[in-house]
Amino acid sequence: MIETSHLSFRYSADSPELTFPDLSCPNGEQMLLLGDSGCGKTTLLHLLCGILRPNQGKVRINGQDLGVLTGKNLDRFRGKHVGLVFQRSHFVQSLSVLENLALPYFLTGQAADLDHAQSLLDALGVGHKAKSRPQDLSVGEQQRASIARALVHRPAVLLADEPTSALDDRSTQAVLNLLEEQAAQAGATLVIVTHDQRLKDRYDRKVELKSLAIPTS
Amino acid sequence: MNWLYIAWKNLGAKKLQTALSLILLAFGVGMVSLLMLSEKQLRDTFERNIQDIDLVLGAKGSPLQLILANVYHVDAPTGNIRLADAEKVIRHPYIAEGIPLAYGDNYRGFRIVGSTLAYPQHYDATLQSGEWWKLPFEVVVGSKVAATDGLQVGDTFFSAHGLQDETDVHTDKTFVVVGIMEESHSVMDQLILCNIETIWQVHGDEGDVLDADREITAVLLKKRNPLAVLTIPNVIRETNMQVALPSIEINRLTQNFGIGMNTLRMIAGLIMLLSFASIFISVYDSLLARRYELALMRTMGASPRGLYVSLLLEGGLLSLGGAILGLLLSRGGMVLLAQLVADKFRYDWESLGLLTAEGALVGLAIFVGLVAAAIPGISALRMDISRTLSDSP
Structure with missing residues (x-):
């Protein structure tokens, strides 16, 4: 369950205020946040996972108000309950793929379930690359491995940032299927943030973000 | 998985930079320790043979x-x-x-x-x-x-x-x-x-x-x-x-040696200084090249302090490894020197045990190595994750 209320944010005192519509997505459901470039999508994503703090309003994940968490507790909570998939996959390059999947456990102080990590990689078709360095994987393999990493520790919410914007139609379908399947299997709420209009009709639960009336850099 | 393992892997991932830092520190520490050892051996040998001949x-x-x-x-x-x-x-x-x-x-x-x-x-x-x-x-x-x-x-x-x-x-x-x-x-x-x-x-x-x-x-x-x-x-x-008087003559002799020893000591100190600069650059480089990785780890639950510890460990591992290599190097040098000198000077130089002063040397090397890592590490503490993630390619 992820929900927001009266969310607004400004980067600095003299920059314009960004306001966001209220969102709510129950457990296990899927939601699309659609908006053009520069409308504050990334800002909203960062607010949702607590990387940024709103000037006003609240973000709740499974009932926990992120605003009351500070420092290490916020880092831990985010690590435990939110999985992030980025447009381009990034890994800790010096660690193997499997070790990268152990990171979400280690960084949130949990014992790593490597069997689960391996089976997840197997299910996503990159099990044979578990011992490889991330940079030795193809872009597609990297994306699947990064989905595995985002879900390995069974977070409540899976946030995907522009997962399809660089893909052709066929790959877009494949990635979305993968995200939906895996989120459903992990019981995670899936929130996709994108400007990709192709996704518009795929989801019932969607919020269109208004473009700002200010010039963007 | 722990921070030490991650630091170790990171050092292994940039072998050239790591090797450079290790070699520089090993030579610096090795030279200082070799000077300490040979000075002590020389003094011991002289003193042991004077005994109480007045x-x-x-x-x-x-x-x-x-x-x-x-x-x-x-x-x-x-x-x-x-x-x-x-x-x-x-x-x-x-x-x-x-x-x-x-x-x-x-x-x-x-x-x-x-x-x-x-x-x-x-x-x-x-x-x-x-x-x-x-x-x-x-x-x-x-x-x-x-x-x-x-x-x-x-x-x-x-x-x-x-x-x-x-x-x-x-x-x-x-x-x-x-x-x-x-x-x-x-x-x-x-x-x-x-x-x-x-x-x-x-x-x-x-x-x-x-x-x-x-x-x-x-x-x-x-x-x-x-x-x-x-x-x-x-x-x-x-x-x-x-x-x-043996004591007076030997004092005069060691004082003459002393000038050369001081020069060598300064050179060794300079090499150590270079090695700390190298550790500084190594950690700083880690930080620049891995900014995104560090931000990523933050999103996965790492606290700034955890990241800071991992960077400190990189500096600590480098300086510890360099210091140990340096001590080994000075022992090797001592054995070599003993063989060269045994014929000419007819003295056995043995006892390659750790001197107290060398313990202090290793301690100093590790301390400075940690400081060299701590300074660039501060920017890991202050990192703006949101901006780092947004700026990434």
Whole structure:
């Protein structure tokens, strides 16, 4: 369950205020946040996972108000309950793929379930690359491995940032299927943030973000 | 999985930079430690051989040469002195004991020194086999001599005239090994000992020389009264003899060494400084190249402090590894040096144990390594994750 209320944010005192519509997505459901470039999508994503703090309003994940968490507790909570998939996959390059999947456990102080990590990689078709360095994987393999990493520790919410914007139609379908399947299997709420209009009709639960009336850099 | 493992893997992922930092630090620490070791060995060796010899009586010449020749047996003697003159000094009331030395021959480069049993006793030398000499041409050999030339009790050999080479061998006189000394890490290890009569007889003295004309090389003196240092030079003014103080001459020698040592120490310090700059760059580089990775780890639950610890560990591992390599390097250098010097200086340099000062050196290296990592690490504490993630390609 992820929900927001009266969310607004400004980067600095003299920059314009960004306001966001209220969102709510129950457990296990899927939601699309659609908006053009520069409308504050990334800002909203960062607010949702607590990387940024709103000037006003609240973000709740499974009932926990992120605003009351500070420092290490916020880092831990985010690590435990939110999985992030980025447009381009990034890994800790010096660690193997499997070790990268152990990171979400280690960084949130949990014992790593490597069997689960391996089976997840197997299910996503990159099990044979578990011992490889991330940079030795193809872009597609990297994306699947990064989905595995985002879900390995069974977070409540899976946030995907522009997962399809660089893909052709066929790959877009494949990635979305993968995200939906895996989120459903992990019981995670899936929130996709994108400007990709192709996704518009795929989801019932969607919020269109208004473009700002200010010039963007 | 832990931070140490991640730091270790990160260092392994940039092998060249890691190797550069390690090599620089290893050389810096190695040089400083080698200087410490060799200085200590040199001082120990000098001091062990002086024991409590207060004065050395010998022929006029360079006092330093007199000490080097008769206490350490590394230089040629200054000449001979008359036994009768020497005995006057030995019997002087201010003198407690005098150990006469006479030599002029060698066996395969090891000096054959005629003396009394007081000489080995002075160095607490004990026998590992055989017995002390009683008759002329019976010799007791030092442990190094026995080991190098494979001498055993009962073996015989000819001596060669002079102190170094074997061109002029006295084939008419046979020496018999009657005893082998235990290793004492003193000059005893390098000597072949016999009585003084032996030395006289090798050089054609068949007992027909008057006692008054017999000559020896030097006398090691122990004083009974501190005034001996002032009085004895007056006693021997009319003779060809001089007395020298080992402690003063050796001080002078080590002071001359000291200038070179200081220069080396400065160079070593400079190399260490470079290595810390290299660690600084290595960690800073980690930070720049892995900004996104660090931000990523933050999104996965890492606290800024955790990331800071991982960067500190990188610096710590580098400096610890460099320091350990440096100590190994200095031990290797010491073994090499000992082999080079053992022939020339006839001293064993052993004891490669860790010096207290080296412990401090390693501690300092690790501390500075951590500081070198801590400074760039601060920016990991302050990182704006949102901006780092947004700016990424």
